[in-house]
Amino acid sequence: MSxxxxxxQEAIHYGMVFLFGSTxxxxxxxxxxxxxxxxxxxxxxxxxxxxxxxxxHQAGAGAAGIMVVSLLMTILLAGAGGLLYGLFTITMRCxxxxxxxxxxxxxxxxxxxxxxxxxNKGITFTEPSRIAFTxxxxxxxxxxxxxxxxxxxxxxxxxxxxxxxxxxxxxxxKHTRVGLSLRAVGENxxxxxxxxxxxxxxxxxxxVVGAAIAGIGGTFFLMDASRGxxxxxxxxMGWLAVALVIFSLxxxxxxxxxxxxxxxLYRLPYNISALxxxxxxxxxxxxxxxxxxTALVLIVISFFNKRETQPxxxxxxxxxxxxx
Amino acid sequence: MExxxxxxxxxxxxxxxxxVVANKNVSMELRQGxxxxxxxxxxxxxxxxxxxxAGIYTPDQGKIYVRGQxxxxxxxxxxxxxxxxxxxxxxxxxxxxxxxxxxxxxxHFHAEPSDGQNKGAAFFKRAGKRLAFGWxxxxxxxxxxxxxxxxxxxxxxxxxxxxxxxxxxxxxxxIKALYRGAEILILDEPTAVLTPxxxxxxxxxxxxxxxDGKSIIIITHKLNEVMAISDRVCVLRKGEHIATVETAAxxxxxxxxxxxxxxxxxxxxxxxxxxxxxxxxxxxxxxLNKEGRLALDHVSFEINGGEIxxxxxxxxxxxxxxxxxxxxxxxxxxxxxIFNNPKENKPVTFFHKDLKQIKRMAEEGxxxxxxxxxxxxxxxxxxEIVKLVNDEKILFYEDEVIxxxxxxxxxxxxxxxxxSFVPEDRLSMGLVGNMSIVDNMMLRGYRKGRSIFLxxxxxxxxxxxxxxxxEVVTPSDMTPVRRLSGGNVQKILVGREISxxxxxxxxxxxxxxxxxxxxxxxxxxxxxxxxxxVAVIFVGEDLDVLLALCDRILVLCGGKVSGVVDARKVTxxxxxxxxxxxxxxxxxxRYEQEQDKEEVPHD
Numbered sequence: 051m052s053x054x055x056x057x058x059q060e061a062i063h064y065g066m067v068f069l070f071g072s073t074x075x076x077x078x079x080x081x082x083x084x085x086x087x088x089x090x091x092x093x094x095x096x097x098x099x100x101x102x103x104x105x106x107h108q109a110g111a112g113a114a115g116i117m118v119v120s121l122l123m124t125i126l127l128a129g130a131g132g133l134l135y136g137l138f139t140i141t142m143r144c145x146x147x148x149x150x151x152x153x154x155x156x157x158x159x160x161x162x163x164x165x166x167x168x169x170n171k172g173i174t175f176t177e178p179s180r181i182a183f184t185x186x187x188x189x190x191x192x193x194x195x196x197x198x199x200x201x202x203x204x205x206x207x208x209x210x211x212x213x214x215x216x217x218x219x220x221x222x223x224k225h226t227r228v229g230l231s232l233r234a235v236g237e238n239x240x241x242x243x244x245x246x247x248x249x250x251x252x253x254x255x256x257x258v259v260g261a262a263i264a265g266i267g268g269t270f271f272l273m274d275a276s277r278g279x280x281x282x283x284x285x286x287m288g289w290l291a292v293a294l295v296i297f298s299l300x301x302x303x304x305x306x307x308x309x310x311x312x313x314x315l316y317r318l319p320y321n322i323s324a325l326x327x328x329x330x331x332x333x334x335x336x337x338x339x340x341x342x343x344t345a346l347v348l349i350v351i352s353f354f355n356k357r358e359t360q361p362x363x364x365x366x367x368x369x370x371x372x373x374x
Numbered sequence: 375m376e377x378x379x380x381x382x383x384x385x386x387x388x389x390x391x392x393x394v395v396a397n398k399n400v401s402m403e404l405r406q407g408x409x410x411x412x413x414x415x416x417x418x419x420x421x422x423x424x425x426x427x428a429g430i431y432t433p434d435q436g437k438i439y440v441r442g443q444x445x446x447x448x449x450x451x452x453x454x455x456x457x458x459x460x461x462x463x464x465x466x467x468x469x470x471x472x473x474x475x476x477x478x479x480x481x482h483f484h485a486e487p488s489d490g491q492n493k494g495a496a497f498f499k500r501a502g503k504r505l506a507f508g509w510x511x512x513x514x515x516x517x518x519x520x521x522x523x524x525x526x527x528x529x530x531x532x533x534x535x536x537x538x539x540x541x542x543x544x545x546x547x548x549i550k551a552l553y554r555g556a557e558i559l560i561l562d563e564p565t566a567v568l569t570p571x572x573x574x575x576x577x578x579x580x581x582x583x584x585x586d587g588k589s590i591i592i593i594t595h596k597l598n599e600v601m602a603i604s605d606r607v608c609v610l611r612k613g614e615h616i617a618t619v620e621t622a623a624x625x626x627x628x629x630x631x632x633x634x635x636x637x638x639x640x641x642x643x644x645x646x647x648x649x650x651x652x653x654x655x656x657x658x659x660x661x662l663n664k665e666g667r668l669a670l671d672h673v674s675f676e677i678n679g680g681e682i683x684x685x686x687x688x689x690x691x692x693x694x695x696x697x698x699x700x701x702x703x704x705x706x707x708x709x710x711x712i713f714n715n716p717k718e719n720k721p722v723t724f725f726h727k728d729l730k731q732i733k734r735m736a737e738e739g740x741x742x743x744x745x746x747x748x749x750x751x752x753x754x755x756x757x758e759i760v761k762l763v764n765d766e767k768i769l770f771y772e773d774e775v776i777x778x779x780x781x782x783x784x785x786x787x788x789x790x791x792x793x794s795f796v797p798e799d800r801l802s803m804g805l806v807g808n809m810s811i812v813d814n815m816m817l818r819g820y821r822k823g824r825s826i827f828l829x830x831x832x833x834x835x836x837x838x839x840x841x842x843x844x845e846v847v848t849p850s851d852m853t854p855v856r857r858l859s860g861g862n863v864q865k866i867l868v869g870r871e872i873s874x875x876x877x878x879x880x881x882x883x884x885x886x887x888x889x890x891x892x893x894x895x896x897x898x899x900x901x902x903x904x905x906x907x908v909a910v911i912f913v914g915e916d917l918d919v920l921l922a923l924c925d926r927i928l929v930l931c932g933g934k935v936s937g938v939v940d941a942r943k944v945t946x947x948x949x950x951x952x953x954x955x956x957x958x959x960x961x962x963x964r965y966e967q968e969q970d971k972e973e974v975p976h977d
Contacts, residue, residue, distance in 0.1 A: 227478070230471075234479050237468045244466040245480030246451040357470055357536055 055200055057314065057321050063205065064275050065313025066212040067092075070267030071291025072298060072305045073216045078132075078260035079295060080223065081253045082236040082364045083139055086150030088264045089288020090157025091131040095265020096272040096284050097164045098127030100175055103273055107178040116182035117207060120269060128265020129258050131157065136257035140250060143368040158285040161268075179278030183208065183270075208270045213306055215263060220303040232256060236362030239369040249369055267291065290316065293344040299351065299359045315340045378442045379403040380558050380589035381427060381458075386436035388422055396422040400436070400615045402608050404558065409580060409590045411604035411621070413597075413633060415688075415915070419613040420593045421463075424560050428460035429453040440558075459551030460560040465543050467535045473546045474515045474531040477553050521553055525582055541572040548579065559583065560591045565599055566690060569667070577603050595633075595688050597626045597954045611635050630950040634917055642897050642922040645905065650678035650965050651773075652714060653909035654700065654791075654878055659709035661695045669695040671933040672709070677878065678965070679716060682900060682910040684924030684941060686917065686949055692933040693913050697880045700911075701793040702783035711778035715789060716877060716907070718773055721766035729756060732763065741768045787818075790877035804867050807856030811848065812837045814855055815870055840869035844895055861892045872899055879903055882913040897923055917946050926963055931956050938962040 071092055078085045085091075102123030106116040131153060138149040168174075183206045186193050193204040223229035234242040235252045243249050268284050294312055298305035319336040322328055328336075351359045381404040388397040396419045404410050414420045425431045427438065429447040437444055440456045447453050453460070467476050515531050522529060529545050538546070544564060551559055561580075565573045580590055580603060594600060600607055601621060608618040609632040616632045654677045663669035670692045677683045685693055698704035700711055722732060722741060733751055735741065741749035749768055751759055762768050778786055787793075805814050815833035837851040844865040848858055855863055868884050881900065885893040900910050900923065914920050920927055924941040929952040936952040940963045 230475055230479060234468045234471070237470050238466070241466040241468050241476075242480065244450055246449075246454070247480045357534070363470065 053321075053324065055197060057317065058201060058310075059204065060317045060321065061310050061314035062209065063313065064316055065309035065311075066209050067267045067271045067275055067287050068291045068294045068312045068316075069212045069216055069305055069309035070270055071264045071288055072294035072309065073212075073219050073302045074260040074262070074264030074267070075292055075295045076260075076298070076300055076302055076305065077219060077232075077256050077263065079300060079365055080232050080236045080362055081256035081260075082239060082362055082367065082369065083135075083253060083257060084146050084150065084366045085132075085135055085153075085257070085260070086147055086292065087131065087135050087153025087157070088150075088261075088292055089285035090154035091128050091135075091261045091264050092268035092271070092288045092291070093154075093157035093161035093284045094131045094268070095124045095128035095262075096268030097161055098123035098125075098265065099269025100164075100168070100272050103175060103178040103182065104173060107181070113182040113185065116178050120178075120182070120273065121266065124265045124269040125262040128268070129262040131265070132258040132261020133254075135261065136254045139368065140253045140257065143370060146366050146368075154285060154288070161284060175273060175278035177278070179273045182206075183274040184277055206274055208266070208274055211266075212270070212309075216302040216306050219263075220301065223302070233362070236364060239364055243369075253369075264288075264291070287316075290340055293341060296361075297344045297347050300361060311343075312340050315343065378406060379439070380406050380441060381591075382439040382442075383423070383427075384437045384439070386423065386426060386433045386438070388419075388426060388431060388433050396613055397426075397433075398613045400610070400613070402615055402618055404589050404591055405606075406589055407584060407587050408605040409584055409592060409603055410618075411600040411607045412591055412593045412610065413595060413600055413607055413629060414610035415595065415633060415917075418610045418633075420610055421562055422613075423610070424460060424562060424591065424593060427453065427458060427558075428560060429458075430460075454554050454556070457555055457557040458560070459554060459556030459558070461544065461547045461551060461562065461564060463562045463566065465547055467543060467546060469536040470534065472515075472532050472534050473529065473538070473542075473549075474518050476535060476546055477518055477531070477550045518549070518553065522549060525552070525579055525586075527579065541568050541576070544568070544576070545579075552583075557587075558589045558591075560593070562593045563595075564592065565594060565596065573599070595954070597629055600629065601626065609633055626954075627947070627951070630947055630954070634946040634950040642894075642919070643901060644923065644925075645901070647678065647681040647904070647925050647965070648907070650681050652676045653679040653716070654714070655710075655712040656700070657710040657712070659696065659699050659711065660707040661692075661699050661704050661709075662707060663695060669933050670699065670709075673930075673933070673935050675928055675935060675938060675962070677909040677911060679877070679909045680904055680907040681925040682904050682912050682923060684920040684927040685911060685913040685930060686920050686927050687930035687953055689915065691930045691953075693882065693930060695933075696930070697793055697882055697911070697913065700778070700786075700878075700880065701791065702778060702781060702786040703793075706779065713776045713778050713789060713791065713878070715774040715776055717770035719769050722763055722768045722770065724760075724763060729759065732759065732768070736768075740771055740774070742771050743767060744769060790875070791880075792871040792874060792876035792878065793880045793882075805855050805863065808854050810852040810854055811841070811846075811866055812851050814866065815840075818870060818874060836870070836873055840866060840873065844869050844899075845892075865892065865895065868896055868899060872903060875906075876903070876908055878909045878911070880911040880913075883915065884912070885919070886915070893919075917949055920949070921946065929953055935960055935962075938964075 071088055074091075075085060075088045078088075099120045102120035103116050106119035111119065135149060135153055138144045139146045185206060186204050187207045187210060188203045189199075193199050223233065231242065231247045232252055234245070235247060235249050239249045242252075267287075271284055271287060272278070290312055294305060294308050297312070298308045316337075318339065319328075319333040322336065323333065383403070384401050386397055386400045387395070389395045400419070400423060412420050412424070422431065426433050427447065429449045429452045432446070432448065438447060439445070440458070445456055447456065447458070450460075468479065471479070518531050522531065527545050527549060529542055529549075531549075535543060535546065548559070564576060568576060580592070584590060592599075592603065604621045606618055607621050607624065607629060609616040609629065611633060612635075616635075619628075656676065657674050659670050659673045660668070661670040673692070673696060685696070687693055695704050699706055699709075727735070732741075736749050736751040739748055743749060744767065748771070754762075776789065778791070781789070806817065809817075812830055812834050815836045816828070816830070834851060840846060841848060841851060846858070846862045846865050846869075848862060855866065858866070864884060864886075868881060871879060871881075879900070881896075884896050884900075897919075900912060904910050912920070912924060914923075921941055921944070927939050927941045927944065927949065928935060929937045929939070929949060931953055934956050936956045937960055939948065939952070939961070
């Protein structure tokens with residue numbers, strides 16, 4: 051029982067990394083931009099989040115202070131990554147895939163460089179992580195040992211924040227004019243333009259806001275999921291976040307459930323060795339499951355062939371008004 | 375106020391680049407509460423003129439008055455603020471959305487400008503609306519439905535656009551314009567995509583809107599529709615305003631005269647066709663267009679070797695489908711395309727026929743020796759036959775009759791039936807924009823090579839010849855075609871098709887967008903082909919060119935042949951009438967020497 055509970059707890063914990071990433075990427079893709087730079091942007095976010103938390107902690111800030119500074123730095127760096135991506139793909143109309151992949155390589159490199167610097171100086175983030183991130187939001191001190199509290203109320207602020215953002219994104223996309231306009235931009239920018247929507251503005255805002263949200267995923271992984279011990283493998287998690295966008299059929303609400311599934315599958319190789327003896331090779335094999343599941347979902351939706359489950363129609367196509 | 379014009383245009387001029395003048399000093403007015411038909415041939419500048427009212431283009435010169443006030447309309451949004459709505463030919467709708475969502479899309483969600491009484495409250499109202507991102511109300515469909523019912527539209531607004539027919543999509547566009555408060559409505563060829571029943575419905579809606587006080591401009595080139603719906607007609611020709619007349623006080627004939635204008639002598643050299651023999655016989659060709667509507671309706675005609683057959687018709691009346699049908703690119707619902715391959719006294723080769731075919735055809739008496747005796751290959755060994763063929767000792771007895779329906783597009787091309795189609799987007803068919811001129815030459819001939827490596831020598835020679843002969847302006851023969859100007863791209867396309875010594879050459883709009891000199895180069899090329907006894911099909915828009923260049927002209931209207939006329943005798947007015955109406959009895963002009971042996975070629 052307790053092992054199973056711990057596994058689900060861990061699934062939710064790690065799942066939120068994917069949820070931040072996929073919510074951000076969904077917003078970007080809804081504007082018609084396939085940002086494969088999201089893994090890199092998450093790396094950039096982690097750098098910003100780590101730096102911010104470190105500085106705030108050094109300055110003697112409390113839990114709230116560390117969180118705020120850390121998130122601000124995350125949003126700044128990840129948002130800058132998103133802005134860069136927007137500049138290349140919206141204004142200069144560069145190839146989106148190439149730009150995105152470049153950004154990913156760049157972000158991973160920055161994270162690696164910064165991480166090495168940090169460990170050279172002997173800086174770790176375990177302290178700010180414990181104070182501000184992993185401490186439960188609803189309890190000061192120990193979480194009561196019953197399954198409800200353990201399962202639902204034992205997490206830090208960012209877990210609830212991730213779910214809140216996903217819900218807000220889902221509601222905005224589905225129920226507001228802003229969402230309607232954004233979806234129109236991604237589906238048929240020419241029609242949106244004719245309807246008086248500022249297509250370029252929408253694309254930029256969604257690129258920057260989406261990148262900022264995805265960047266928080268990086269910070270969350272560094273400071274919360276891995277408890278401040280620097281495991282610099284964030285770009286690998288970023289790819290899973292991109293896969294989750296497809297898995298969730300471009301719906302952030304489905305993404306919440308999907309992220310927990312992904313979190314469970316991602317941790318399965320580590321947890322399974324606690325239950326039974328597995329070889330290293332089997333472990334690597336199990337790591338493929340999330341990707342296999344995404345492929346399976348793609349196959350399943352292709353059977354239904356419904357327009358609603360397809361990616362935004364003009365995803366990856368640069369928009370240029372004079373191209374009539 | 376009653377006598378104010380809804381829109382008045384004064385001296386509007388618009389040019390694209392330095393060459394093409396789309397509108398020249400056009401003045402016209404739309405009265406309050408009338409339906410004005412804007413009539414003109416393709417390229418007469420109707421759509422450009424209307425786009426300037428709708429805010430898509432801005433005029434180079436001239437003034438626009440809306441309800442008596444001079445205005446500058448910079449964008450479609452501007453146009454809406456003057457209560458002008460335009461329904462384009464290509465609908466601007468998001469397929470995945472419901473009709474209702476499409477209608478409210480982009481409607482500004484800012485609060486109404488405050489009237490100065492309570493600034494604080496207005497600020498909070500605006501901030502609140504912005505924070506809520508403009509919550510979509512679930513009863514929006516119901517609210518919209520009231521507009522819909524008011525005009526008697528029969529449409530369910532909760533349906534998605536991708537489920538809708540073309541006419542329903544058009545209805546959504548009209549509702550969208552009305553919802554945004556359009557008092558002046560411009561419809562760009564609204565009937566082009568509709569069935570007759572749907573057209574009747576649309577006209578009923580337009581009449582109801584007129585009753586309601588709306589002013590409407592309808593762009594069309596169908597005379598019967600002009601007569602049926604409009605109060606007044608404004609005729610444009612070659613970018614210039616010809617006249618505006620009361621519909622009741624005019625006739626279709628008069629309108630046609632105004633539309634096509636006087637005949638202009640272009641001084642294109644035209645020789646009499648030498649020994650015209652049917653090369654291609656089309657019988658009952660019937661085909662559907664992309665939307666699944668009937669695009670060709672039992673089209674029958676023949677083309678002779680050594681003549682230029684012009685195809686006239688308003689664009690979208692089946693020209694594209696006809697050419698593609700011949701080229702094998704368009705699946706035919708019904709009909710035949712028989713090709714008389716000119717082979718008499720020509721040697722047989724293994725390029726088109728294999729050994730088995732040659733043996734079978736020899737048995738049926740298709741071949742003869744150079745001395746005239748029939749070939750019978752009975753008892754010959756395969757080796758001997760191969761030798762006879764390679765020595766060119768076996769000649770065709772008469773022209774080969776080939777049913778094109780059984781051939782693939784590639785086989786049809788190899789038979790020498792070449793299609794040079796210049797669509798609106800020149801690069802979409804025939805050339806690859808990112809490849810160099812030389813490589814584009816290879817697209818036609820790469821199957822001839824034997825080596826696995828490319829040999830650019832021959833294509834390079836060909837490219838250089840075309841560049842020299844047709845005066846293509848290009849930095850080098852390795853320049854990507856995409857970087858060339860439109861006229862040069864067209865020269866390369868036409869030049870390549872001609873270089874492969876075709877037997878039937880189909881050129882659709884080969885001079886579209888070209889300047890005069892380049893156009894004459896193309897005309898000369900086509901004439902040279904005609905002299906080589908090639909059957910040339912020329913699809914053109916400019917009636918003057920058709921009359922000066924072609925030997926016979928086939929007129930298409932609504933996917934049907936409305937006449938085949940002698941280009942030397944026919945007048946522009948006659949063609950104009952044929953382009954807009956299908957007469958009860960279709961006249962087909964044939965050469966006199968042909969008439970006695972008409973039944974021979976196909977059996």
